[in-house]
Amino acid sequence: MTEDQTPEGYSDRLYNKDLAPLKERTWGTYQVFCLWMSDVHSVGGYLFAGSLFALGLAAWQVLVCLIVGIVLVMFLTNLVAQPGVELGVPYPVVCRLSFGVFGANIAAVIRAIIAVAWYGIQTFVASKALIVVVLKFFPEYAPYAQAPFMFLGLSYLGWFAFLVMWFFQFLVFYRGMNAIRVFIDWAGPGVYAVMFALAIWIVYQAGWHNINFTLAPVKYSGWEAVWHMLVATALVVSYFSGPMVNFSDFSRFAKSMSAVRKGNFWGFPVNFLAFSLVTVITTSGTMVVFGEFINDPVEIVARIDNTLAAVLGAATFLIATIGINIVANFVSPAYDLSNVAPKHISFIKGGMIAAVAAVFVLPWRLYNSPEVIHYTLDILGDAIGPLYGILVADYFLVRHERLHPDQLFSDRPDGAYWYNNGVNPVAVKSLIVGVVVGSAFVFIPVLNVLAPFSWFIGVAAGGGTYWWMMVEGGAGETRATASRLKPETPS
Numbered sequence: 001m002t003e004d005q006t007p008e009g010y011s012d013r014l015y016n017k018d019l020a021p022l023k024e025r026t027w028g029t030y031q032v033f034c035l036w037m038s039d040v041h042s043v044g045g046y047l048f049a050g051s052l053f054a055l056g057l058a059a060w061q062v063l064v065c066l067i068v069g070i071v072l073v074m075f076l077t078n079l080v081a082q083p084g085v086e087l088g089v090p091y092p093v094v095c096r097l098s099f100g101v102f103g104a105n106i107a108a109v110i111r112a113i114i115a116v117a118w119y120g121i122q123t124f125v126a127s128k129a130l131i132v133v134v135l136k137f138f139p140e141y142a143p144y145a146q147a148p149f150m151f152l153g154l155s156y157l158g159w160f161a162f163l164v165m166w167f168f169q170f171l172v173f174y175r176g177m178n179a180i181r182v183f184i185d186w187a188g189p190g191v192y193a194v195m196f197a198l199a200i201w202i203v204y205q206a207g208w209h210n211i212n213f214t215l216a217p218v219k220y221s222g223w224e225a226v227w228h229m230l231v232a233t234a235l236v237v238s239y240f241s242g243p244m245v246n247f248s249d250f251s252r253f254a255k256s257m258s259a260v261r262k263g264n265f266w267g268f269p270v271n272f273l274a275f276s277l278v279t280v281i282t283t284s285g286t287m288v289v290f291g292e293f294i295n296d297p298v299e300i301v302a303r304i305d306n307t308l309a310a311v312l313g314a315a316t317f318l319i320a321t322i323g324i325n326i327v328a329n330f331v332s333p334a335y336d337l338s339n340v341a342p343k344h345i346s347f348i349k350g351g352m353i354a355a356v357a358a359v360f361v362l363p364w365r366l367y368n369s370p371e372v373i374h375y376t377l378d379i380l381g382d383a384i385g386p387l388y389g390i391l392v393a394d395y396f397l398v399r400h401e402r403l404h405p406d407q408l409f410s411d412r413p414d415g416a417y418w419y420n421n422g423v424n425p426v427a428v429k430s431l432i433v434g435v436v437v438g439s440a441f442v443f444i445p446v447l448n449v450l451a452p453f454s455w456f457i458g459v460a461a462g463g464g465t466y467w468w469m470m471v472e473g474g475a476g477e478t479r480a481t482a483s484r485l486k487p488e489t490p491s
Contacts, residue, residue, distance in 0.1 A: 032263020
């Protein structure tokens, strides 16, 4: 039997070679480490890290928040990685455990929509770095970067840069997961080299005595400072919530959970803390060098009076944004859309659909319209917490890690994950509860004080509801008794 053929007992409505359990695992600690370097090392990551040091807290308080928050992210990611490692399947297939073999499409489509929108936005952000490079060599094209040379709200030069970035990212993706692995293996370390060079240049120009790790006046003390430290810690976790929930898309390639844990340790606490420190040093020095705080690294390199240095810096951040886009926003919808119709949509076709859709959402309009993002993507984003909570509650509490892996691809009514016509009503109800409860703290003004904790609230509401309803219905006990098959995986 070739890998394109559907194995006996599997349904072609649920199976293709891209969704199938992997037979060969090749990722070690370094690949997982580089994955998170690519996720962190971006313009968005730079802006986020710098913003934490401008919250009005003392520098040491921010560092405490960074450490506590990123260690939490590491622990939470290790939990959600385990199904991918043990089963060797991507996120939407893991969701079949809790949502049912067809109900998993609910979770997959939600994650795909969010990823497609942010894929477009990140591509637009990367295109701004490309414009910096173009204008350094061809300043005569500057008029085409503004009105009246506009089409659908984007300048002609903006369209050129956006489509170039779109095409380059697609070329990387089109060559498959191995090409993506190779790309992130060198992209993350490469960005570090330029980041350190930029920081050293800023310190040399400004003088070390002018570097301040607090980017805003300290406004909080006592219990008020403790509250804002909790908020900052929650923001760190929320920032990584998107790629965290579908981490099994990548952990499935790992040789073992040990490799994942080590990679996550280097990729989260060590990497994120180092990146944040370099970010605050660079941003702090811009006040002396340029006369104002500049928190956008693309703008910093654009102001460097050296064409080679400016181009190298802009190109690096361009590559960095491509890295996070592929990791966080491209791989996920490719698997998610493939899961919707495995017989007709492969991983590559799913990626093509996502890439084309990212153009049609006109991401520059989303980027320039915070209200649109708030009332659309934020509502969908409120589903990320419940989806994480349901997945973890199902895998570790309800099912006690005892699985029927082959039946993840079976559409027989007597299958372990058939539930009710392929959909688990408990998971759907729990998701709705989690989204409604989490959204309430974001959209109801009197509850806004807890809005930074909406992800945690969604996890507790969605996961807690799922666990309670499944246990009350006797599902957990039934499966714990019936399920004795557990896949053999590397230790």
